[in-house]
Amino acid sequence: xxxxxxxxxxxxxxxxxxxxxxxxxxxxxxxxxxxxxxxxxxxxxxxxxxxxxxxxxxxxxxxxxxxx
Amino acid sequence: xxxxxxxxxxxxxxxxxxxxxxxxxxxxxxxxxxxxxxxxxxxxxxxxxxxxxxxxxxxxxxxxxxxxxxxxxxxxxxxxxxxxxxxxxxxxxxxxxxxxxxxxxxxxxxxxxxxxxxxxxxxxxxxxxxxxxxxxxxxxxxxxxxxxxxxxxxxxxxxxxxxxxxxxxxxxxxxxxxxxxxxxxxxxxxxxxxxxxxxxxxxxxxxxxxxxxxxxxxxxxxxxxxxxxxxxxxxxxxxxxxxxxxxxxxxxxxxxxxxxxxxxxxxxxxxxxxxxxxxxxxxxxxxxxxxxxxxxxxxxxxxxxxxxxxxxxxxxxxxxxxxxxxxxxxxxxxxxxxxxxxxxxxxxxxxxxxxxxxxxxxxxxxxxxxxxxxxxxxxxxxxxxxxxxxxxxxxxxxxxxxxxxxxxxxxxxxxxxxxxxxxxxxxxxxxxxxxxxxxxxxxxxxxxxxxxxxxxxxxxxxxxxxxxxxxxxxxxxxx
Numbered sequence: 250x251x252x253x254x255x256x257x258x259x260x261x262x263x264x265x266x267x268x269x270x271x272x273x274x275x276x277x278x279x280x281x282x283x284x285x286x287x288x289x290x291x292x293x294x295x296x297x298x299x300x301x302x303x304x305x306x307x308x309x310x311x312x313x314x315x316x317x
Numbered sequence: 318x319x320x321x322x323x324x325x326x327x328x329x330x331x332x333x334x335x336x337x338x339x340x341x342x343x344x345x346x347x348x349x350x351x352x353x354x355x356x357x358x359x360x361x362x363x364x365x366x367x368x369x370x371x372x373x374x375x376x377x378x379x380x381x382x383x384x385x386x387x388x389x390x391x392x393x394x395x396x397x398x399x400x401x402x403x404x405x406x407x408x409x410x411x412x413x414x415x416x417x418x419x420x421x422x423x424x425x426x427x428x429x430x431x432x433x434x435x436x437x438x439x440x441x442x443x444x445x446x447x448x449x450x451x452x453x454x455x456x457x458x459x460x461x462x463x464x465x466x467x468x469x470x471x472x473x474x475x476x477x478x479x480x481x482x483x484x485x486x487x488x489x490x491x492x493x494x495x496x497x498x499x500x501x502x503x504x505x506x507x508x509x510x511x512x513x514x515x516x517x518x519x520x521x522x523x524x525x526x527x528x529x530x531x532x533x534x535x536x537x538x539x540x541x542x543x544x545x546x547x548x549x550x551x552x553x554x555x556x557x558x559x560x561x562x563x564x565x566x567x568x569x570x571x572x573x574x575x576x577x578x579x580x581x582x583x584x585x586x587x588x589x590x591x592x593x594x595x596x597x598x599x600x601x602x603x604x605x606x607x608x609x610x611x612x613x614x615x616x617x618x619x620x621x622x623x624x625x626x627x628x629x630x631x632x633x634x635x636x637x638x639x640x641x642x643x644x645x646x647x648x649x650x651x652x653x654x655x656x657x658x659x660x661x662x663x664x665x666x667x668x669x670x671x672x673x674x675x676x677x678x679x680x681x682x683x684x685x686x687x688x689x690x691x692x693x694x695x696x697x698x699x700x701x702x703x704x705x706x707x708x709x710x711x712x713x714x715x716x717x718x719x720x721x722x723x724x725x726x727x728x729x730x731x732x733x734x735x736x737x738x739x740x741x742x743x744x745x746x747x748x749x750x751x752x753x754x755x756x757x758x759x760x761x762x763x764x765x766x767x768x769x770x771x772x773x774x775x776x777x778x779x780x781x782x783x784x785x786x787x788x789x790x791x792x793x794x795x796x
Binding site for chain 2: 254255281
């Protein structure tokens with residue numbers, strides 16, 4: 250049994266690869282576009298609150314609280 | 318020496334001038350170090366998508382993958398491409414955590430989850446070595462291909478390509494890199510689809526290509542090459558390639574460069590679709606290349622020569638030019654990204670650790686100087702690459718995945734995970750992964766399993782023993 254001149258198992262590997270690469274797109278379309286669920290964006294929240302961002306910390310050596 | 322082909326050479330020169338012009342324009346748009354490092358964190362979803370795609374597809378992808386299909390058939394889909402695509406989608410599901418950390422580099426993330434700042438220069442050095450090796454390999458592949466096609470001697474071509482990509486990367490940083498990626502990514506995908514379309518028409522259809530490919534050797538169209546690859550070997554390779562998607566410095570820098578989480582998610586979602594279609598087309602094109610060369614008595618000595626032979630000896634010049642531009646795009650778009658990563662790794666992860674009060678301007682200068690130094694040394698090494706570089710390069714995926722995948726990403730989700738346990742896990746994974754890769758596995762178990770397994774075991778046991786000690790790493794985004 251062949252599909253497009255290749256065995257079923259090989260054809261399924263192609264299909265599985267296309268599906269594997271498309272998982273993110275399928276999730277985004279269903280969850281964030283069709284269901285309208287917002288993305289988990291803390292950076293935007295911080296910016297709205299006037300908090301620090303990477304841009305503000307570009308040259309502070311990247312120090313973070315709790316570091317050595 | 319091969320005869321110089323003025324038509325192909327002229328095309329190549331025009332192409333280099335266009336990317337140089339984009340580099341000069343990028344220079345006018347780069348006002349501070351954040352512009353150079355991360356596009357000022359203003360990259361929109363579609364530019365980010367094509368930049369990711371263009372960086373992802375390298376000389377190894379185009380020349381090496383078509384060569385691999387020429388030598389081993391479609392089994393490449395099973396053991397390599399499936400893992401890469403699964404990794405891209407998996408990173409999509411973790412990207413909100415990564416983007417919400419609001420950190421620029423992978424060593425930044427390691428320092429964040431462990432609580433140890435010294436992890437930045439240590440991890441940065443490992444990533445720098447990895448990035449430099451990748452640069453050398455890409456330059457060797459690029460120069461060999463362009464030499465074959467244009468007829469210009471290899472030692473000149475290495476320096477021409479090297480100087481051009483160093484120049485535009487140094488000028489505009491990620492702004493130059495991203496916009497040249499946009500051009501290159503579009504060209505690549507379009508040209509591979511066009512080339513496949515031409516070959517399908519030329520060889521009598523997709524089914525005909527696969528039937529002829531199978532008639533050469535039935536293993537060509539078998540998922541495991543009729544047993545050439547074992548199930549455990551395939552799973553180990555899938556895990557190794559899956560892990561590199563999460564641990565490559567350039568992927569983390571790109572996520573940081575996106576303007577928000579939405580753009581970060583879209584760019585991985587869209588790139589996953591584009592890349593899975595692209596690689597499926599590329600693998601079929603590999604089958605078509607094999608059929609075309611074999612049926613016309615043009616068999617090549619080495620599998621990496623298959624695609625250049627198709628371009629120079631089989632397809633018409635008009636199609637050949639478009640494919641050459643696509644291949645050049647694949648090579649330069651990956652090379653410039655890795656070169657850019659060496660600059661940001663040096664300045665951000667190493668220099669700024671030892672000079673935490675250094676100014677914006679001095680970090681920009683260090684980034685640019687490092688970009689030039691690593692670019693020139695990689696080009697010089699590519700002129701006559703020592704065998705050890707090629708051997709070391711093979712450890713790349715095993716090292717990155719074994720050392721970083723489990724401890725760092727588990728650290729993003731596990732609140733209060735012991736920072737010492739994460740560090741111990743990174744060191745154990747790195748040592749055992751590389752050591753068993755050198756010795757060819759242990760008791761028949763692939764090195765990736767040993768590295769990842771040991772890292773996981775040390776992480777869990779270490780946390781049980783050290784869980785009460787400081788610092789506490791882990792999960793500061795989205796909780």
